[in-house]
Amino acid sequence: MKTISSLFVLFAIVAGLVAITPAAFADHSEVTITPAPGSGAPGCEETAEGCYIPKEATVDVGGKVIFSNTDTAAHTFTSGGASDGPSGVFDSGLVMAGSSYEWTPTAVGEVPYFCMVHPWMAGLIVVQEAGADDTDEEMPAEEGYPSYLASRLAEFYERAGRVRAVGSPDRDGSVTLVGAVSPSGGDFTEPVTTHTMRFIKTFWALDAKLAYSRHYPSINWMNSYSGYLGDIAKWWGENINSDWLSLRSEAYGVLQREDTLKEIVRLLGPEALPDEEKIILEVARMLKIGLLQQNSFDDVDTYCSPQKQYKLLKLLVEFYRRGQQALKEGASLADIRAMPIVSTLLKARMDIKDNEMPKLDQLDIDMKEQFKSIIGVKVSS
Numbered sequence: 004m005k006t007i008s009s010l011f012v013l014f015a016i017v018a019g020l021v022a023i024t025p026a027a028f029a030d031h032s033e034v035t036i037t038p039a040p041g042s043g044a045p046g047c048e049e050t051a052e053g054c055y056i057p058k059e060a061t062v063d064v065g066g067k068v069i070f071s072n073t074d075t076a077a078h079t080f081t082s083g084g085a086s087d088g089p090s091g092v093f094d095s096g097l098v099m100a101g102s103s104y105e106w107t108p109t110a111v112g113e114v115p116y117f118c119m120v121h122p123w124m125a126g127l128i129v130v131q132e133a134g135a136d137d138t139d140e141e142m143p144a145e146e147g148y149p150s151y152l153a154s155r156l157a158e159f160y161e162r163a164g165r166v167r168a169v170g171s172p173d174r175d176g177s178v179t180l181v182g183a184v185s186p187s188g189g190d191f192t193e194p195v196t197t198h199t200m201r202f203i204k205t206f207w208a209l210d211a212k213l214a215y216s217r218h219y220p221s222i223n224w225m226n227s228y229s230g231y232l233g234d235i236a237k238w239w240g241e242n243i244n245s246d247w248l249s250l251r252s253e254a255y256g257v258l259q260r261e262d263t264l265k266e267i268v269r270l271l272g273p274e275a276l277p278d279e280e281k282i283i284l285e286v287a288r289m290l291k292i293g294l295l296q297q298n299s300f301d302d303v304d305t306y307c308s309p310q311k312q313y314k315l316l317k318l319l320v321e322f323y324r325r326g327q328q329a330l331k332e333g334a335s336l337a338d339i340r341a342m343p344i345v346s347t348l349l350k351a352r353m354d355i356k357d358n359e360m361p362k363l364d365q366l367d368i369d370m371k372e373q374f375k376s377i378i379g380v381k382v383s384s
């Protein structure tokens with residue numbers, strides 16, 4: 004048996020200023036425009052990058068403009084502006100997250116465009132004669148990152164992985180690189196961050212907004228990701244429970260739905276939602292408080308075994324499933340919210356120790372009982 008040793012290298016990337024390489028005679032036959040992440044909420048219009056990236060795009064007549072919605076919210080790409088409305092040159096209609104829309108310009112000129120759902124989002128397309136000289140427009144942004152930034156970052160991160168140590172005895176090990184990228188103003192669209200995210204497979208997005216709202220650890224569940232979900236799921240499946248992956252997907256689905264519903268709530272208020280959607284907001288809140296938050300100053304909550312994590316997740320997903328079922332069977336959301344199990348679930352991570360698993364199982368029984376008692380009982384709210 005060979006010893007497997009892990010070597011953790013902490014590395015902070017410091018964004019420095021490097022010489023500028025202007026690219027003259029750049030290719031403008033095709034340009035891709037994406038909404039800034041999180042542009043579904045106002046604020047992006049205040050940033051230098053704007054709400055559409057790039058906020059000013061240049062393309063040749065007869066070229067191709069690809070509007071790729073890489074954000075989590077649905078957006079439109081509509082020629083015109085928020086004050087004057089659509090100008091009729093193009094309109095993508097609602098482009099869902101992960102979808103895209105293409106437009107080919109036929110005349111030279113400047114075409115402003117905006118998002119009909121989020122009118123603060125505005126951008127500009129400059130349509131020019133094919134092959135036009137545009138040295139002036141191609142100057143890199145003020146950060147002035149060199150063109151080899153991406154390959155340098157890739158060269159660094161490719162050092163992570165399985166290694167055979169030199170010397171004796173023969174040893175296998177692994178090198179894990181943990182990079183800490185701290186973009187100014189928390190702007191994840193700046194080049195060092197975007198390129199880093201292309202090469203790494205796991206990303207924790209620390210979110211200042213969560214920190215200010217005292218949600219710790221302040222890891223944003225929408226922006227963070229792991230490319231190793233398959234491997235992790237295998238471990239959880241073999242060591243904890245085979246339904247971990249489906250529970251995780253269901254909980255994540257609730258958080259994603261909440262992210263989209265928040266937009267509607269912000270525009271129209273929570274009363275605009277039916278109970279089936281209000282319960283998503285409620286369960287998302289419970290997932291955030293009861294599962295995603297962890298208090299390192301709490302004697303119990305400072306540690307959490309995989310078993311406990313799994314059971315907390317399962318309880319919350321069960322709450323969601325039973326809540327939906329209860330609504331179908333005539334219970335009201337007010338009944339569900341009034342159940343004592345709601346606050347019990349929120350505190351379970353602090354109240355129940357790692358070695359008290361039967362208590363978590365008891366919560367499931369209590370929850371079932373409480374749901375049974377409200378089903379069919381209509382309480383006017």
Ligand SMILES: [Cu+2]
Nearest residue numbers: 078079118121
């Ligand atoms: Cu939008």
